[in-house]
Amino acid sequence: MSAGILIVVILGIAVLGFILGRQRALSLAARDNVKLHSLPGYYGHSVALFAAVPAFLLMIAWLFIQPILIETGVSRMIPDSVIPDGGARSLVMADVHRIADGLDVLAEKGGLSEEELSRMRADFTNVRSRLAEVGVAVGSDIPVPVLDAAREYRDAKHLGSSLMVFAVLVVSIVFAAIAYSRVRPEMRARNVSESFIKALLMGSSLVAILTTFGIVASLLFESIHFFQMYPAKDFFFSLTWNPQFRGGSDLGIIPLLWGTIYVSFVALLFAVPVGLMIAIYLAEYAGKTVRSLAKPAIEILAGIPTIVYGLFALITVGPFLRDWLAQPLGLGNSSSSVLTAGLVMGIMLIPFVSSLSDDIINAVPQSLRDGSYGLGATQSETIKQVIMPAALPGVVGAILLAASRAIGETMIVVMGAGAAARMDLNPLEAMTTVTVKIVSQLTGDTEFASPETLVAFALGLTLFVFTLCLNVLALVIVRKYREQYD
Amino acid sequence: MNDATMNNALMSNVKTTTKADVMTESKISAKNVQVFYGEKHAIKDVNIEIRPRSVTAFIGPSGCGKSTFLRCINRMNDTIDICRVEGDIAIDGENVYDPKVDPVQLRAKVGMVFQKPNPFPKTIYENVAYGPRIHGLARKKSEMDEIVATSLQKAGLWNEVKDRLDAPGTGLSGGQQQRLCIARAVAVSPEVILMDEPCSALDPIATAKVEELIHELRENYTIVIVTHSMQQAARVSQRTAMFHLGELVEEDDTDKMFTNPNDQRTQDYIMGRFG
Structure with a gap:
């Protein structure tokens, strides 16, 4: 049967x-x-x-x-x-x-x-x-x-x-x-069915939690495998990333981590100010009609698949930056660059920052605004000195969530920044990130048991720990300052 | 306009002329004030004179427009999109709705204390220093310290907080928070202080302290207070104005209002028959 x-x-x-x-x-x-x-x-x-x-x-x-x-x-x-x-x-x-x-x-x-x-x-x-x-x-x-x-x-x-x-x-x-x-x-049949329902709901949340543990365990298992074949010291501290098919590879994570941090940094440098200003405009200045139109329009950005952003980076932004910025300044000839990926990723992150911050600014009680206006403060003084400090913890949380998103992004980086593992300060050079290398190490022809392939799990684990720390930090900050105004 | 308001307007005119020699002229004078919230006619043709260095209480059932009228005096209603104000409100003879008047400057002159204590999420010191700082009232740190100290003293809070000026203002008790808000309003040296049900969120002991404070502040400021408590109006004010359905029913000396009001509606409200 x-x-x-x-x-x-x-x-x-x-x-x-x-x-x-x-x-x-x-x-x-x-x-x-x-x-x-x-x-x-x-x-x-x-x-x-x-x-x-x-x-x-x-x-x-x-x-x-x-x-x-x-x-x-x-x-x-x-x-x-x-x-x-x-x-x-x-x-x-x-x-x-x-x-x-x-x-x-x-x-x-x-x-x-x-x-x-x-x-x-x-x-x-x-x-x-x-x-x-x-x-x-x-x-x-x-x-x-x-x-x-x-x-x-x-x-x-x-x-x-x-x-x-x-x-x-x-x-x-x-x-x-x-x-x-x-x-x-x-x-007491009602109570019996009640406790079954409770167990069912508990079981569902358990599924989500256990899955997280499962993911970590599988990453951990393969990573241990990797570290048995490749010294952890070289992985974490070597400055070269140079995988070879015939063995003897240099698998240092630093250049990849540098690329990840650099690209994310550029993206946040763009997304945070723009997103915050959008949020302030929508929450404090925009009228009802503007708000009801602008907010969904901005949130459309969040619905665009990242591969489409990648195309935009590859075809439009990359060549534009090369022709109008890199070549005139003599800073490089590459159409894929950290700046390209960073800018496009920044655009993708705008709705994350703006939408969350907008909700948070709206949650600041009206009484604080009244108090400030009642003392003769202007609107921008009120925003700068009363509303933003009150909303700050939530805004920091929003930014950290956007940062986790940036760190995990892959498609935009492949198409915008290229796949060359390099450590450079010049933002107009091609670089690459941890996520891109995870993909490329796993899609090669090398056999599955070699360090060149298994390194993907060690990379994934490092990235996971990294974003987990960011998320925990965000939660701690948000929780610590939450009851500041109530 | 109905007869009652006519009578009241006439009567108050009579009074001001007969008592003109013993009284200074009015600090705030409102003429034919109308307020609309969208389609709703919230304030209907209110005329009132408010005397300087005294406490005027606005009473009336919920939704009668007393808070709305209060918020017209420092143009707080400007922040509400659908609100429209007609008529004149003059402070010291200058119409606050004149296009030349900057509402931001006006609000420095006319301070406001709100229903719920609303200290900023900053330290006690910064809460008080906020207003003087945005108006540039202190050039040096020592001057600012001086302003903060005197404001807290005037609000009767100094002895309770002088050792913890760096503690967050939100950590104080409700009554202390409300007195902090009064200190914050006093710090910008206003001439008029508007209080919108300042004790409605406080316990009786904190209320007594705030009422005592209002008594002391009367010597230097013109105070207008909206209250739901008859007893409070009777205790703290010299003049009382009764609002009903957006109209000013009558306005008179507090003693007279509570013993022998002219209008039946005032009588009924004070006796607790409606509202």
Whole structure:
């Protein structure tokens, strides 16, 4: 029975449980002539929930754990001698998976009985051509242990899924039966369904949190792998970034980090003043009509895909800066430059700064403005000396969020600043950032286990820690000064 | 215009002429003031004379326009887009709605204290120094210190805060915050102080302190106070004006208003029959 049908069956049991539970509550109440504690539907709910939720949880857990168990068991069956030179165990395991699937196909289309399959011997039968006949291609001839492993894998998988169907159905029926037998008029069915809802909501937030941990864990795992092959000292302190296909690469993060910080800095230098002034105008000076038109118009900027910004940088801003700034000043000939990427990224960040700051400035109580005007202050004096200081923590939070966004940006940098890892102060030179290098290291032809590829995870982890610190800082600042005005 | 307002206008005229010899001329004089919020006619033809160095209380049920009228005196209503003011309000004979008058300068001369204490999120010192600083009243740090100290003394707050001038103004208690706001208003040496229900957010003890303060400030400033509390109006003011539905019902000596008002509506309001 496949997982889809199993789900439908469990849902069926749940619906049945709902109807029966509801009826039992009603009939018991009528027989004993007592009042039900909850509405009849709640008794049905409680049976349905007990029928479905534990069964689904078991199913999810099973689907996660079974492949891991089978994989490690089967993997142990493959001796090192079968693994080709320079290849990895995972490649052989991929063959095992494919052959196991192929055996399924053989059983189905080729009309082979289970007995024939189990008698099939790799050293006598040409399994590869048999598989090819039914459309399953295997790269090389199949060694005996691999075929055995595949057979074992297949059997374990079949056994596992039958066991799962059985176990899940048993759990569903048993729990439903227990819940059904507990239905009594005085049972607090409302509270039962309430606590299930609470658990459901808690579980949802847990998913988000666990995912974050999962991401960090996977980054951490691969990064540790990397640092076993490449010294951490060189990674963090070397000033050269020069990956080689044949090994012996220099993988220093400093030039990339410098590029990231430089480009983000230029972007913020542009976005923060412009964004703040927009926010002040919208919040303090603009009339209702202007505001209702201008605010959404500016927020459109936030909806433009970054690749489109990248095109704008590549085709318009880059050549413009080269022809009108870099060449006349003799500062370079490159159309990709830090300034190009920074400016375009700055435009992208304007709505982040302006929209958030606008909300924050609007949240400053009107009484502070009145107080200031009442003392004979002008509008700009009031903004400068009363409103901005009051709004500052929120504005700093907005800026730091924009900074995290800038640091993680990739597309605009590839197309605007290029991909050359370089440390330079000249903003009209091409440079590159951590994110760009993560992409380029992972999309090469190099094998996955080399430091040149794994460095991407170390880069990603560094970047993650960096933006995490920024976000925490933003939260701390915002929280610390929040109750300043209330 | 209805008969009651006619009568009141006549009566107050009579009074000012008969008492002219014992009284100085009025500090603020409003003539035919009309205020509109969009389509709404919020103030209907108000005429009133406010005497210098005395406390005038505005009373009346909620929404009667007393706060609106108060905010016309220092043109605070300018900050509300849909608000339109007609008629004359003169301070010392100069119409504040004259195009030549700069509302920013005017507000330095006519200070304001609001319903809810609204200290700036700055230190106590900076709260008081804010006004003098934007108007350039102090050339040196020592002069500023002097202004801050005297303003806090006038507001009766000096002894409570002199050791912690660097503490945030928002950290004070509600009553202290309101007195800080009064010190802030006093610091720019205004001639008139407008108070819009200054005690409505305070407990009785803090209220008593602020009322005491109003008594002392009367010697140097012309004070106009909007209040919902009959007792407060009776305690702090010399003159009382009763507003109802945007009209000035009557205006008279406080003693007379609370014992023997001319208008039935004033009588009813003071007795608590409506409002």
